[in-house]
Amino acid sequence: MLPCAAEDAVTLGEGLTPLLAAPRIGAFLGVADLAIKDEGRNPTWSHKDRFSTVAVSVARARGAKIVATASSGNAGASLAAYAARAGLKCIVTTFAGSAGAMLSQIRKYGATVLPLVTKMDRWSLLAQAANRYDWFIASPYHGPVVGSHPLGIEGYKTMAYEIVEQSGGTAPDWCVLPVCYGDALSGLWSGFCELFAHGAITRLPRLVAAEVHGSLAAALASGADALADRQMVFDSLAVSIGTPRSTFQALKALRESHGHAVPVGNQGLVAMQERLAREEGIFAELASVTPLIAISTLRQKGIIAATDRVVAVVTASGLKDLDRSVTPDTNDQIFQTTQDAWRWLDAHEPGLTS
Structure with missing residues (x-):
C-alpha cells in the first residue's frame, strides 16, 4: 500500500x-x-517519521545524495534521522523562533541547519537547490503551498x-x-x-x-x-x-x-x-x-x-x-536531610503522609 x-x-x-x-x-x-x-x-518522537521513512526510502532508491526540507522542527528532526540512517546528507532550512530543543535534535543527527530571517527565503533556497543541484526536497518550496512530497505523504x-x-x-x-x-x-x-x-x-x-x-x-x-x-x-x-x-x-x-x-x-x-x-x-x-x-x-x-x-x-x-x-521554577526546595523532606511533605502534601 x-x-x-x-x-x-x-x-x-x-x-x-x-x-x-x-x-x-x-x-x-x-x-x-x-x-x-x-x-x-515514534523514533524521533513525532508522526513525521511516517513521512520520512517513505520519503527517504524513495530518495535513496532514486539515487539521491542530499535530502532537504523547510521545517520549524519536527519534520527537520525526522528527516535528519532517516537521512543519517540511509547514509545521506540532510539540509534543514528554518527560521527565527523555532523551538530550541528541536534544532538541537536536528544537529545531533548530523544535519546542516540554515536559519533564515524571512520564512519565504527558505523556499527560494530550496527551489534553487532543486534546480541547480537536484537535491531531493521533502517539504513544500513554493507558494501557494500544495503540501510536502506526495510520495512521503503516503506514509x-x-x-x-x-x-x-x-x-x-x-x-x-x-x-x-x-x-x-x-x-x-x-x-x-x-x-x-x-x-x-x-x-x-x-x-x-x-x-x-x-x-x-x-x-x-x-x-x-x-x-x-x-x-x-x-x-x-x-x-x-x-x-x-x-x-x-x-x-x-x-x-x-x-x-x-x-x-x-x-x-x-x-x-x-x-x-x-x-x-x-x-x-x-x-x-x-x-x-x-x-x-x-x-x-x-x-x-x-x-x-x-x-x-x-x-x-x-x-x-x-x-x-x-x-x-x-515550561517556566523554570526558582522556588524548588533543596532538602539537606531526609527529615527536611518529610517535614515538607507533612506541610504541603499531608495526604501522602497521613
Missing part, C-alpha cells in the same frame, strides 16, 4: 504507536469514548490503518489532529478511504483540523477553494502549526469527510498539556494538545455528541518544545 518496495525501506522502527483510552480527559471534555493515538512514541496512511486495527476493525466517529499544511490530514483521509474502498470498514470518520490562525475555518465558511493568508495577530505557542495559510489538500479532506476546522489560540494550551500529562500520563507537544481544545469547542456547540467515539492524534512529544511550555 506504500510507494516503496520493502527491500528499499529505510526504517527506524516507526509506527505501531499505541491507541490509548483516555477516560479522565474525555470526561473533562464531555466525551465518554475518547482515545489518543500517541505519535510521540501517513498507516495511521488510519493502525487506528482501525487497534479499534477492532471499526473507524471512529471523529478523528482530530493538529494541522499546518495538512500533510497528515490528507494522508490520514487517504488511508481511511482506501480501507473503505476495500471493505475493511463500513463507514468513514469525520475529520477535524485544529489550526491556529483559521484559514481552513474561513474557507469552509465561505465555500472558497483558494485559502487566503490570515493575519497573524499573536505569536502562537504551537509553533509547529503556526502558519497563516493552510492548503487545498487539507480543505479537500475536510470537505470530503464533512469535517470541521477549529482555530485554537494560546489560552489554555499549557494547562491542557499539563492536565493530559497528569491525568493520562501522556506528555504532548503544545501543538499536539490543540485537538483536545478543538474537541471541547465542538462538544460545547453540540457538533460532537457525548456518545461519539473520538480519536485525538497527539503528533509529537512534549520534550520537543520544553523551552516554550
